[in-house]
Amino acid sequence: MSIFPQKLLTLPKENELEISLFGPGYGESIVLHIPQIGWGIIDSCLAKTKQTSISPPLEYLSGLLSPNFPKLAFVILTHPHEDHYRGLDHVLREYPGGTERVCRYDGEGIRELKTYIVQQKVGGREVLPGLVEVFNAIKDAVKSGAQLRRLSEMTEVLHLRNAEIEKYGTTDIRMIALSPSAASIQKYVEMLFEAFPQPGNPLLPMKDESHNLISVALLLKLGDLQIVLGSDVESGLNNNTGWRGIIYNRDCPDLWANLVKVAHHGSENGFNSITWEKHHQKIKPIAIMTPFVKGNIILPKKQDIENFEKVS
Amino acid sequence: MEAQTGMIFTSPTGSSYLPIVEDFNSIIRRPYLTKVPQLTDMIPESLNKSCSLETEAVGEVPEKVESLYRETIREWWIGRVLKVYPEERYFKAHLNDLKGNESIAEFNIDTALEDSSDVEYYLFPGAEFAFFVVTRHGRGSPETISRLEFTSPYIWKEEDNKKVKELYRELFPDDTPLED
Numbered sequence: 001m002s003i004f005p006q007k008l009l010t011l012p013k014e015n016e017l018e019i020s021l022f023g024p025g026y027g028e029s030i031v032l033h034i035p036q037i038g039w040g041i042i043d044s045c046l047a048k049t050k051q052t053s054i055s056p057p058l059e060y061l062s063g064l065l066s067p068n069f070p071k072l073a074f075v076i077l078t079h080p081h082e083d084h085y086r087g088l089d090h091v092l093r094e095y096p097g098g099t100e101r102v103c104r105y106d107g108e109g110i111r112e113l114k115t116y117i118v119q120q121k122v123g124g125r126e127v128l129p130g131l132v133e134v135f136n137a138i139k140d141a142v143k144s145g146a147q148l149r150r151l152s153e154m155t156e157v158l159h160l161r162n163a164e165i166e167k168y169g170t171t172d173i174r175m176i177a178l179s180p181s182a183a184s185i186q187k188y189v190e191m192l193f194e195a196f197p198q199p200g201n202p203l204l205p206m207k208d209e210s211h212n213l214i215s216v217a218l219l220l221k222l223g224d225l226q227i228v229l230g231s232d233v234e235s236g237l238n239n240n241t242g243w244r245g246i247i248y249n250r251d252c253p254d255l256w257a258n259l260v261k262v263a264h265h266g267s268e269n270g271f272n273s274i275t276w277e278k279h280h281q282k283i284k285p286i287a288i289m290t291p292f293v294k295g296n297i298i299l300p301k302k303q304d305i306e307n308f309e310k311v312s
Numbered sequence: 313m314e315a316q317t318g319m320i321f322t323s324p325t326g327s328s329y330l331p332i333v334e335d336f337n338s339i340i341r342r343p344y345l346t347k348v349p350q351l352t353d354m355i356p357e358s359l360n361k362s363c364s365l366e367t368e369a370v371g372e373v374p375e376k377v378e379s380l381y382r383e384t385i386r387e388w389w390i391g392r393v394l395k396v397y398p399e400e401r402y403f404k405a406h407l408n409d410l411k412g413n414e415s416i417a418e419f420n421i422d423t424a425l426e427d428s429s430d431v432e433y434y435l436f437p438g439a440e441f442a443f444f445v446v447t448r449h450g451r452g453s454p455e456t457i458s459r460l461e462f463t464s465p466y467i468w469k470e471e472d473n474k475k476v477k478e479l480y481r482e483l484f485p486d487d488t489p490l491e492d
Contacts, residue, residue: 114484115476122475123466125438132483139486197468202433204465297394297404 002063003049009063015166017222021261022047022056023290027083029057030229030261034222036163037173039065040074042218042229044088055087058095069097074157075146077104077138078231079215080113080131081208083292089130089137099146102138103157105180105214106150109189116192116206123203128211151177151216152185154251171223178217178252179233183240188213209234209269217246217263219253226256228279230263235272243272256282262289262308266300276311287312381450389415391460393439396421396431403435407443417443424460434462 002009012018018033027045034040039061046053061069072095077085092099114135120127142148149157157175164170180188188210195206212232220227236242243263246252255278264270266289279285287308292299300308389407394416396403401421408414424441425431434441441462448455477490 111487114487115480115490118476118480118483119472122472122479123468125466127438135484197472199468199470199472201468202465203468204433205436205438208437294394 003054003059004063009060011064015168017225019227019259019288020060021288021290022060023265024048024056025291025293027086028265028290029055029084029087031057031060032220034073034173034220035165035168036160037158038070038073040072040076041091042076043078043084043231044086044091045083046087053087055090058087058091061095065097069095071097072099074101074103075099075141076151076157076216076218077102077134078218079105080128080211081232082128082130084232085134086130089133092137092141098144099141101147101149101158102141103149103151103177104138105152105185105216106148107152108185109192109214112189112192112196116195119195119197119203120205123197125203125205127205153177153179153181153246153249157218165223168223173220173222175218175220176253178219178228178246178255179231179242180214180216181240181245181249183238184213184242184245187237187241212264213241215263217243219255221253225258226254227259227261228255228257228285229261230270231261232264232270234264234269243270243275247272247275247278254281255279257285258283259286259288260312262287262300264299265290265292266304266308267292268301268304271304271307280311285312381448383446383448386445386447386456388442388444391417391441391443393435393437393441395437396435398431405441405443419460425462433465439463 012033015035016033017035018031020031022029022031022045024045024047027047029044030042032040032042041057041061044055044057047056061072075088075091077088092102114132117128117132138148149155151157155177157177158173159175160173162170163173191206191210191213195204197203212234215231215233217231217233218229220229233246234242236244238244239248247255255275257279260279262270289300289308387409389409391405391407394404394406398421402418403421403424404416404418406414407417421431421435425434439462441460444459444461446457446459448457480487480490
């Protein structure tokens with residue numbers, strides 16, 4: 001019995017693109033149905049019910065697809081923040097159909113990130129709770145046959161040429177990662193090394209927002225549709241990082257969009273005006289976002305929403 | 313019941329408070345960062361003399377030292393730092409009380425930490441502290457004050473590197489082990 005109302009659990013048609021965004025207050029997850037590709041999940045979160053916590057993307061697909069579960073075409077972890085990875089291990093382990101491809105940033109610094117988590121544990125502090133389980137679930141999925149794809153700027157998540165879509169015709173379907181840039185990765189690795197303790201010195205955690213440096217923004221192109229999914233990419237420290245790093249990359253495709261999943265829960269530091277000029281150069285895009293509610297940190301703020309209303 | 317700092321912990325509702333207070337004491341690590349009351353001028357002259365470094369022989373120590381002040385904890389919370397705003401000199405924290413009530417508060421950094429150079433060691437998202445509201449009984453009228461006590465940061469030891477290697481192997485068994 002799904003927690004979602006039955007009227008929401010209507011299967012899209014084969015030729016329909018469906019984007020479902022889940023934001024229970026703390027956390028974000030996107031479930032996509034792409035014609036000729038199938039189902040995919042980007043990030044995960046947990047939502048509290050009266051009895052327990054559930055993973056909305058898993059719950060949604062379980063209610064929608066039961067009892068014939070197709071293989072998930074892709075599962076993507078955009079970056080190591082709790083509100084984006086919580087429950088992803090459940091998705092990978094419990095989705096009955098299995099997963100064809102797992103994508104995440106897995107380049108330079110991942111071993112250092114793991115070391116950092118372990119060092120903090122030795123010092124009695126739990127940072128990034130549950131991430132070890134997610135990493136191990138990804139590893140197990142790969143052992144079970146899933147393909148691991150490492151994401152960074154201009155890498156492909158999927159590319160289907162000459163897809164035949166009913167009533168639409170023949171088109172290419174492509175999803176690429178727009179970030180993280182090499183400069184962002186380098187900065188991230190430096191920050192991890194700075195957090196490594198030396199004997200006699202205090203063990204300090206790195207700033208939580210540092211993990212946004214390796215956040216993966218995605219561009220989905222399907223015929224004459226373009227969708228930008230901004231993850232938690234921030235505006236950028238310079239022209240080589242964050243959104244600035246994306247738009248000043250010579251290889252970056254046009255970023256006009258029909259729909260934009262607003263980056264970083266609509267926060268001020270996720271908004272880059274030049275990027276948004278590019279988003280609405282052809283058409284005013286639909287902007288969707290998830291809230292972030294933790295303590296008295298509530299995103300987006302009223303002012304943030306007003307800013308997005310002007311450009312979307 | 314008298315605790316090691318000379319404070320008296322009592323509960324407005326009775327003694328059931330005490331085990332938790334004792335437990336709480338055990339999780340607070342030294343050094344306390346908040347201002348400790350200056351007792352020098354309140355210590356009896358006889359005791360002062362007996363403790364003087366210039367006196368070789370320790371004088372007669374009274375069998376029972378009368379407390380010259382005591383503090384009653386009215387309320388306390390376990391706090392967790394959410395975000396630090398160093399330029400504005402304040403931080404936001406999440407507070408939990410004994411009944412499980414949760415709240416959010418903002419604290420002035422300069423009031424919370426005696427030494428501003430301690431900021432990077434103690435004030436970071438996730439740092440834990442205790443926040444007390446106490447009534448101090450001493451000379452004159454009782455005084456109600458608040459106080460923050462931060463847990464000390466963990467000091468890294470040479471042998472911890474070995475623990476990291478072991479734990480890394482345990483948590484990520486398929487990875488290449490960390491090198492020396």
